[in-house]
Amino acid sequence: xxxxxVDQRAREQRGVTICLAGFPGIGKTSQVRTLRxxxxxxxxxxxxxGDLAIADVSIDTIHGPSWEDLCDIGLIxxxxxxxxxxxxxxxxxxYNALIARPEYARLAAYDTIFIDSLTEVSRRSFAFAxxxxxxxxxxxxxxRGAYGLHARQMISWLSRLQRGRTRNVxxxxxxxxxxxNLGTATWELQIEGARTGRELPAIIDELIVxxxxxxGDGKPxxxxxxxxxxxxxxxxxxxxxxxxLYEKPDLGTLLDKLINHGGENAH
Numbered sequence: 001x002x003x004x005x006v007d008q009r010a011r012e013q014r015g016v017t018i019c020l021a022g023f024p025g026i027g028k029t030s031q032v033r034t035l036r037x038x039x040x041x042x043x044x045x046x047x048x049x050g051d052l053a054i055a056d057v058s059i060d061t062i063h064g065p066s067w068e069d070l071c072d073i074g075l076i077x078x079x080x081x082x083x084x085x086x087x088x089x090x091x092x093x094x095y096n097a098l099i100a101r102p103e104y105a106r107l108a109a110y111d112t113i114f115i116d117s118l119t120e121v122s123r124r125s126f127a128f129a130x131x132x133x134x135x136x137x138x139x140x141x142x143x144r145g146a147y148g149l150h151a152r153q154m155i156s157w158l159s160r161l162q163r164g165r166t167r168n169v170x171x172x173x174x175x176x177x178x179x180x181n182l183g184t185a186t187w188e189l190q191i192e193g194a195r196t197g198r199e200l201p202a203i204i205d206e207l208i209v210x211x212x213x214x215x216g217d218g219k220p221x222x223x224x225x226x227x228x229x230x231x232x233x234x235x236x237x238x239x240x241x242x243x244x245l246y247e248k249p250d251l252g253t254l255l256d257k258l259i260n261h262g263g264e265n266a267h
Contacts, residue, residue: 014165015111015112015165015168015259016168016205016206016240017203019189019204019208020173020210020251021207021210021235022174022209023175027210027222027249028116028117029051029116029172030053031170032054032114033054033057034250035059035252036252038252039059041110041112042110042111042112043059043062043113044060047064047115047116048116050116050117066128070121070157072089072104074090074157074161075089075095076104076108077161078090078159078163078164080094080095111166111167111168112167112170112255113161113170114170114172115170115171115172117173117174118171118189118191119172119173119174119189122154122193125153125154125157126146126193129147129150134146134148134149147195151193151196154191155196155199158196162204162205174190175188175234176188176190187234189235206226206238206239208225208226208247209224209234209235210223211223223246223248224247225245225246226238226245226247227243240258243257243258
């Protein structure tokens with residue numbers, strides 16, 4: 001057990017984990033452009049092949065990772081789990097084997113990770129889960145077993161990313177409007193399986209919604225909505241307490257405000 005002093009904690013490099021949610025086409029992926037001086041040490045995990053809008057942006061990229069690849073990425077970024085057995089995906093043994101390979105050693109050097117998107121990551125997790133023995137009962141598919149395994153996988157993966165304290169991790173996610181049998185409409189993250197969507201806000205630092213907002217002049221503009229209550233009941237959350245309810249839709253500026261109190265000593 002290590003006790004970190006007040007001075008040590010103040011000197012720590014600190015990153016932030018963000019889920020950036022919004023409707024399709026609102027410009028979530030294009031937020032990569034706003035990372036500016038962070039781009040040389042940033043990498044994009046492109047799960048959707050939807051990077052046409054930033055084709056001219058100079059950012060290193062991993063295309064089309066499998067669920068197994070994503071687990072390895074989470075392990076390198078978040079570090080090993082000391083209680084996992086050597087055969088488990090986030091074990092010290094697995095970490096040692098990966099970090100010895102040049103591509104994973106290089107991955108460990110990035111300090112800003114942009115994952116596009118959490119919606120697609122969840123689909124890959126479920127596709128993997130439904131092929132595992134737990135997803136079958138007496139030789140037949142068992143959806144309850146598949147969804148249970150999928151939820152545990154996703155929560156473990158998100159928790160790994162959250163533990164990479166020195167890195168900025170930004171995950172985009174589709175926001176969708178759902179209506180229940182009583183006609184009540186709610187906004188939810190488009191993630192395979194209900195449990196991951198429920199637990200994600202408690203794991204990550206920030207849940208930011210990118211949406212058009214009309215501030216009374218009849219000219220809706222893209223805006224970050226960062227917390228609740230908000231007029232639309234978007235599922236936003238700000239753990240830092242440093243953000244206004246409405247923020248300029250500029251991810252680079254938002255990171256400065258979260259990490260460096262408005263940009264002071266920004267890296």
